Amino acid sequence: MSLPSEAPLTFRAPARTGARAPLEQRRLTLVFPPMTMPTSPPLGIAMLKAYIEREMPQWRVTIIDLNIWLFRFLLEGIERGEISLTDAMHRRMGADTATLLHAARAFSGLDDEAFYQRPDVYDLHGRTFLNFTEVFREMLTEECAQWEAGGEPSYLLKTLVERVLESQPQMLGVSMIFSEQLPIGAMLGRWMREQAGLKVFFGGSCFTEGVEHFMKWYPKAADAIVTGDGELPLKALLESGGNPRGVAGATWREGEEVVRLPASYQKDIDAFGAPDFSTIDFSRYYSPRPVAALLLSRGCYWRKCTFCVHFHSAGDTYRLHSLDNVIEMLKRMVDQGVRHFSFVDEMIAPGHFVRLAQAIRAANLDIAYYALSKPNKTFTPEILREMAASGCKYILWGLESGNQRILDLMGKGTKVDEVAEVLHDARAAGIHNHVYVICGFPTETPEEFTDTLDFLWKNRDAISAIHRSVFSLEQGSPISKDLAKFSIDEVWLRQDGPLGGRMGYRCASGVTMEQAAAQFQAALPMFRRFNPYAQYMANFRDHALLLYAQRGPTLDFSRRGIPMPSALALRHVAEAAGAPAPVRDEPELINDAA
């Protein structure tokens, strides 16, 4: 990559923490670091801005989505000819610069024909955009590591720092959801603490587990990390001048020790207020229409899935916003010109879903949305029809497995037959179904994984996308606390990382980790073909919403050519056993209509 040789950077000295600001108001900046999906604005910093400015009027809060800022900086710089990509980058992207820029234009709403009507073009754009993100994420991660090791900061790192300093913060909050954001978040935090003298706080849902480890991995990055709800701890930290002692939910260093205070959870989450997106320019995001994330609850009412750590961020609580509050939030967003929403709750229970749908209809809100849930029989055809009528375009269902023994071991509380019924009823109601699948759960045999493939194949008419993963043993998950129940007889640290790294494990029965990975690879061609529009659509969840809202009923399921699981099963069993796999680029394809 070549960048402008004369870096247009001037590092202004910011106002220091502790010194009186020239303005009466104090200035807090909340940042969402790169690089992750740039299709809609981050919710967490918008929620914190609203709460802090209401509760502490002496503070003015600036929110910076540094992720979208960097995407625009790079892509607009490339378009103006100020930044050029190397041949190696083009090879990694599998596309030239013109294709990348066309993808950016189509995703910005400047070529609806390419986005909504040309699955072949969408696939090219989707792959190019994902690869572009990966190339720059890797580059920035490497540059952060070099800087951490004492090297000079790169041009891009300095540019990111400069963008944050423009807001002249007196305190800084860094909110992160994905582990990919951690290196840049840590770089920003350390820089601001050491060179700008700011107090820096970290928070966000990626700090569910491994907070103490992070404090040791990046010892200079933050004055405190906040877990659980961010609102109350952030307010307490601002009140204390950044001193975390006594702040519930804070973790900090005392010399070589790391101290962590348990989080407390406010029951009435309506009291936190609605997110403030008023300073967000939705047209800068890479979605043809604005999409906003909203949270209607905190935590998960189920909290029994043995592989899961997501619900930990809300403690053992499940708290709902009142429907009046939700409708107010939606109306406010509609007034701002947004009518597509992702409800990013861990899951929405059927009883609540139907009340939500009825309230949306009663308020005459013309919106489209998607959400996550668990497919059980309480989703009746009537409830699903009500949801569809209220604007529900698709649901991400926690299917996980098509084998009942594995589902029971996972603690899902679902029945294979009932799941199939819910998926077909949802489809009949006009809702698209995306399903999560886990490959290689402890003790799972190749035959049991084949049951999952068979389930997907049999119910293919009702499934529009598969979100898949190989089982990963998460520290803090119920499995990690009761290894014997899952026949795990050995656990080790496979690869260290900022949040505690990846765990290896050995199971007394079922496939090994390596065999699970081989099975997964063998099944990928089948998984990919479930999308009725383009194979990369499900990688961009906000795009899937827009596409279903526009083209949902007209999508053609009959041409997907989903491979037969029997062919896959043969192949993955062979690979799992260490035998040479049949030489074939793609498993045989059978049209659904055949």
Ligand code: SF4
């Ligand atoms: S996987 Fe979903 S339903 Fe299960 S405990 Fe986790 S958040 Fe709840």
